[in-house]
Amino acid sequence: MENIRIDDFKNYEFLSGIKYSDDGRYGCFVNHKMDYEENKYSSNLWIYNTEDDNVFKLTSFNNESNFIWYDNSTILFQAIRNDRDKARKEAGDEFTVFYKINIHGGEAIEAFRIPKNVNNIMKVNDNTLIFSSTHQKNKIPLDALDKSKKEEEFKRRNEEKDFEVLEEIPFWSNGEGFVDGNREQLYIYDLNSKKYEPITDEDINVEMFRLNKDKNKIVFIGSRYKGKMDIKNAIYICNLNSKHINKITPDETFIYDYADFLGDDIICTGSDMKGYGLNENVKFYLISLDTNNRKSITPDLDVSLWNSVGSDCRYGASSTKKVDGDYMYFTTTEGYNTYLNRIDKDGDIEKVITGDGSIDGFDALDGKIIFIALRGIKLQELYRYDKDREIQVTHFNDWVLNERNVSIPEKIKFETESGIFIDGWVMKPISYKEDKKYPALLNIHGGPKSTYGEVFYHEMQYWAGLGYFVFFCNPRGSDGRGNEFADIRGKYGTIDYDDIMRFTDYVLKMYPSIDKDRVGVLGGSYGGFMTNWIIGHTDRFKAAASQRSISNWTSKFCTTDIGYYFVDDQIGKTPWQDYNKLWDSSPLKYADKVKTPTLFIHSDEDYRCYIAEGIQMFTALKYHGVESRLCMFRGENHELSRSGKPRHRVRRLKEITEWFNKHLKTTC
Numbered sequence: 001m002e003n004i005r006i007d008d009f010k011n012y013e014f015l016s017g018i019k020y021s022d023d024g025r026y027g028c029f030v031n032h033k034m035d036y037e038e039n040k041y042s043s044n045l046w047i048y049n050t051e052d053d054n055v056f057k058l059t060s061f062n063n064e065s066n067f068i069w070y071d072n073s074t075i076l077f078q079a080i081r082n083d084r085d086k087a088r089k090e091a092g093d094e095f096t097v098f099y100k101i102n103i104h105g106g107e108a109i110e111a112f113r114i115p116k117n118v119n120n121i122m123k124v125n126d127n128t129l130i131f132s133s134t135h136q137k138n139k140i141p142l143d144a145l146d147k148s149k150k151e152e153e154f155k156r157r158n159e160e161k162d163f164e165v166l167e168e169i170p171f172w173s174n175g176e177g178f179v180d181g182n183r184e185q186l187y188i189y190d191l192n193s194k195k196y197e198p199i200t201d202e203d204i205n206v207e208m209f210r211l212n213k214d215k216n217k218i219v220f221i222g223s224r225y226k227g228k229m230d231i232k233n234a235i236y237i238c239n240l241n242s243k244h245i246n247k248i249t250p251d252e253t254f255i256y257d258y259a260d261f262l263g264d265d266i267i268c269t270g271s272d273m274k275g276y277g278l279n280e281n282v283k284f285y286l287i288s289l290d291t292n293n294r295k296s297i298t299p300d301l302d303v304s305l306w307n308s309v310g311s312d313c314r315y316g317a318s319s320t321k322k323v324d325g326d327y328m329y330f331t332t333t334e335g336y337n338t339y340l341n342r343i344d345k346d347g348d349i350e351k352v353i354t355g356d357g358s359i360d361g362f363d364a365l366d367g368k369i370i371f372i373a374l375r376g377i378k379l380q381e382l383y384r385y386d387k388d389r390e391i392q393v394t395h396f397n398d399w400v401l402n403e404r405n406v407s408i409p410e411k412i413k414f415e416t417e418s419g420i421f422i423d424g425w426v427m428k429p430i431s432y433k434e435d436k437k438y439p440a441l442l443n444i445h446g447g448p449k450s451t452y453g454e455v456f457y458h459e460m461q462y463w464a465g466l467g468y469f470v471f472f473c474n475p476r477g478s479d480g481r482g483n484e485f486a487d488i489r490g491k492y493g494t495i496d497y498d499d500i501m502r503f504t505d506y507v508l509k510m511y512p513s514i515d516k517d518r519v520g521v522l523g524g525s526y527g528g529f530m531t532n533w534i535i536g537h538t539d540r541f542k543a544a545a546s547q548r549s550i551s552n553w554t555s556k557f558c559t560t561d562i563g564y565y566f567v568d569d570q571i572g573k574t575p576w577q578d579y580n581k582l583w584d585s586s587p588l589k590y591a592d593k594v595k596t597p598t599l600f601i602h603s604d605e606d607y608r609c610y611i612a613e614g615i616q617m618f619t620a621l622k623y624h625g626v627e628s629r630l631c632m633f634r635g636e637n638h639e640l641s642r643s644g645k646p647r648h649r650v651r652r653l654k655e656i657t658e659w660f661n662k663h664l665k666t667t668c
Contacts, residue, residue: 003465010034013396015372016316020365023072032315034646129189137181170561174608174638212261248292260323276483277569279449297347304333308479309358309453318361329364336453374455407464424473437515439664440469444523448477475499490572493533518664536590543663544598551617553582559610591620597627599659603636
């Protein structure tokens, strides 16, 4: 068999968005594949028949990813099908085309058009839909203009493409571009009249919404702000009959990340951030709609209610929370795995699916569960859960293990300080022989509140196939071990650095086949920060690759979409409170100590860790005579390694690999 190839991920298939039909007989999900020639992703809908475990492809427009079940046999989905609509979109026209297709046969037909860019949509009844769309300041709705006025508006917009006027922060957002003045609004759409009207006003930004069982109320999470977005939001209830909106939570510093109806009450998750700041694990709350009284039903819960197990083999969005009957189902990251659980109104939690790996999305209906997961070293597949058994339904990616050699991560648990244990893994080279010496790569995850697990990582499998040891760990600051373990506020580059260096020492001791003089280090985001920090504090690594990194906490504060509140929270100071604290915690301060040849990779639309971070560190190393290289990707953002354009992902991996091949002297 062959080893993993650099471009193998152009043949991987990624799954997302699994949803049951109302009767539970079918599931619909999205299958994504890379179109390497066109340098994009193709997305099509597939149907899963729960009665015979068969799956079949439903659509073939190659751009269908947002869909709902219209009824038990009909799917409603968004797509751009013809060149005329594509040209209008590219010219800036705002509209969304919806198609209907019967899962039992027939072609997709256009159902209706909404003259807004629809982000999410839900069905109220056969005549009414609820949708969300981004309202942009000073942007006239085109559907309100006649033909001549439309042309004038297009002309005005084209002229204004050459400049931006900024009046608030954040003024841009990673993956979205400039967002100054933008607010996500809720609208109601009448299918008979083909007209829509706003439910929420232009000052509130809607983050998520859900309908109740009777389809006459909406619960949504939203925030109001002008000038500066504060780190707080609120929960609102909208009566669809009267259109009256009522805020049901107090005006306080509190962040909610989910809300839904559970019987006659609202179940939600959130945090006051008083104990551990922005990264504090949220708890479950129940809000009575009669009194608006909120009470915590899980006061002692200390786990992450999301999936933070890292992989570079996912694409598309999936639900990780869902109310079904008397329960709310949800995922948790515990240790280095993601589990599925359910909770009732009393706060009693029951573990449902506890297999090792990552649950990337699921749906639950009448206690039945279908889910998308990474299991063992397999790539994503669709599974169903039946009588305490996981049954694999799809086999899109079976070819990988059948046709490629893979390295199985070997678990390491070591004590970094008295009573504090760190989880880590080592992947041996595919060609491993005990009597041979090998180069090695230390990989550091982002976050920092993220976690490595034992799931498939394309880049690490590729390097193992080239003859590298690859090792990685979850130092303090990582997810899965509770609030105290994850809390490194004000400690970046201290205890986390110690854990990573001790882990490196331990690996080199336990695996004498690693040539300690040919070890490289790399990481992205927080891992990029740590890479920058490491090369300024030790010369033990032969080469480094720093991706989408942080080098200067002051510039991070003032240029990025989350910087003005993330830096204050995580480093503990602003530039005006204690500039020295930020500078002392910045890798750039120690750039004059660096001797390690370093590759920097950054994207020009990365507004999470702006490109200035990579440029500053690159310039500093060049100034001090250190061999370095900066590779900048145009049109990419912080997600380059996970959802960037296919050719860019290959080039990124090629840049990193050739850099380490050059400096660690391995052979391809």
